[in-house]
Amino acid sequence: MEISIDSLKQNIVKMGMLAEKAIQLAFDKSAKSSQLYEIEDQINSFHRVNDDLCLKYMALKHPMGPDLRFAIACVKINGDLERIGDQAINIKRALTMVQEAKFPQIHTMKEEVGRMVKECLDSFIHRDTKMATSVIHNDRVVNDLQRSVIKMFLKKGQKEEIELEEGFQVTKIAKCLERIGDLATNISEDVIFIVSGSDIRHNPEIKKTSQIDEKLRLIQQLPSDQNQKIDMENITKFLKKTTEN
């Protein structure tokens, strides 16, 4: 395999596509576990190959400036993608004991997180810092969704409206999805580092925007026993309505 920036990039992109596939298979009830494990094997193999390739690239090509930043970021993104694969496996296992239709928040989280993963990889491919920034901002939404799932579980569990075992697995799935969201955020932060050279991690100021705050406020307002899909589209329409008035 050629030791160059291009081959590093290609490998990360392929690994990213496998991670997306893994998440998709995790939620696909018709897919067998063995399919998912096969994807996981491929992800793990990429994990080793990519780290090795980065090491060789840095030793032999002495990259400077942006190339050096890219190589270091690839090592980190490599690790994050591998962990996404692990989370997919965890989700698959937990999902066997859950009837997803009963828990619309999971569906919402799945959509949000799925989009974040896609966008963080797109931002990597196209060096798009705007897209990367929007992924980072969106992490708050996912975090809040996860908190609401736990609240729901505690409330309904007390009232014995749901089976404890199933509810517990649901919180596990929410936790896994939240972790995937964090990993996609990490990848986006690395993309910003590659393109601009700035390290924006652990900076709470950057993560705020008014739009997100608005989104969160609306999510918190919705009644938790609503058997309704918390759909981003609905919220956007709602936003539009309120601003029109």
Added chain:
Amino acid sequence: MMIETTNYYRWRKFKNRFFQFLLIMAAIAVLTPILLIVQYTFVKGAGSLNLDFFTNLPKPVGEVGGGMRHAILGTLYLVAIGAAIAVPIGIMAGIYLAEFDKKSALSRILSFAIDLLTGVPSIIVGIFAYILLVVPMKSFNAMAGGVALSIIILPIVTRATEEILKLVPDHIREAGLALGIPRWKVIFMIVVPGSFKGIFTGVMLAISRAAGETAPLLFTAFGNMYMSYRIDQPMASLPVQIYNYAISPFEDWQRQAWGGAFVLIIIVLGINLTSRAIINRNELINFFSELKKKLNSKKA
């Protein structure tokens, strides 16, 4: 990729060997004249060399025991005058050509003049010294001879100095300048001392050449049958003395001429070899100590 056939390889080897042979023949051809000359003059002249030859002045024809003492000393004297004039000037001129702006008008004119001077026939040099010094002084004199020889020595020393100094890489000079050493000190205390061997060799070559010149001395120092140390009187020199004796009809004188020729060759060769020995004394010392070691180890 073709693999060479053995035939082509053999043909190439032969060409190499043949060319090498030609070069060796050329080297031998160059060596031959000097060996023949030395051998011939030795054969013809060594017999005439006896104590009388070196200590006596010429005796009238027919008398035994004439010598060339005056001519030997005269040659040394005249060459010393010539060197005393030409060597300092020549070295300074050589330094100027090597160290200062090579594109300046003075540099170019000087360089051209030196080349011309090397090509002036030595008889013309003699005539020039005649007009310059013999005519005003109304007699042949040693000074004129010395000046004539200095004109012969000058361009050789200048060129040699210039070429040797040009061999010193520029960054040596820059290193000297970079230490905050003024340029004249860089030249005289770093560059020139470092090239001393080469300059010395150039000077020795020029001197040994001058020692053998006959034509410029013909109408300057002219020659003298008696010993003279005065610069305003004619002086004998080996080449002129040899010439005079050689064209004479007397067999004794002709025999002495051969002796003189042999002595002259020894002097010239001697200057050359001695100067080399002095310069390479370290290598000589090493060579002899190695030789000693080898002989000792063979004994043991």
Added chain:
Amino acid sequence: MEEAKTILSTKNLECFFGDFQAVKGISIDYKEKSINAIIGPSGCGKSTYLRSLNRIHEEIPGAYNKGEVNLLGKNIYEKDVDPVLIRRNIGMVFQKPNPFPSLSIFDNVVIGLKLQGVKNKSLLQEKAEHSLRKAALWDEVKDKLNKPGTSLSGGQQQRLCIARTIAVDPPVILMDEPTSALDPIATASIEELMMELKKEFCVIIVTHNMQQAARVADNTAFFVLGELIEQGASEQIFTNPKQKKTEDYITGRFG
């Protein structure tokens, strides 16, 4: 922490070879006790610029400079300034190690002092030992100070040249590609020496080896065709350069 003093600074320094302008208006400040590198593709004027800092450039017939070079505040290009005195304060080490031929190791080290007029033998001895120690050469040559300077290996010869330069105590030392004629091990020993020298001297080094600049220099300046494109702390230049041309050069896509 005290702000480091600026010891040498150029202001719009321009360098000419006759009609040809090799360096166009460069202004850089150099602080004491630091190593500053100049990198750039061949023919970009870095050596010419360096040689203008100690006024060696003008020794080439037809070459001259415009602009200012201020050593501790005084402009060395002012009319009444003697270049010889300047060069005693700004030393230079060259690409090819050049110990003076026919001089012994000891004589090589002290020649700068001797030709300035220092005659005191014990002072010369002391200075020689001091400089050779600083150049990390003392232990290797203390028993053979009378041997010719040219009897040493390449790396040792270069260290001898450095000892010779620092014997006259210049506050600034210029180095024009000091290791390009040396093998990797000798190069490493010279770089180690530079890190030691930095504790006392301001070192300005021209190098075509980017990695060397990255290894040893605190600050790096990047020249192209006689112009200063960018300069700053090496850690910034080599991780996040601000100019595209700099970026292209350090990633190897140009020059």
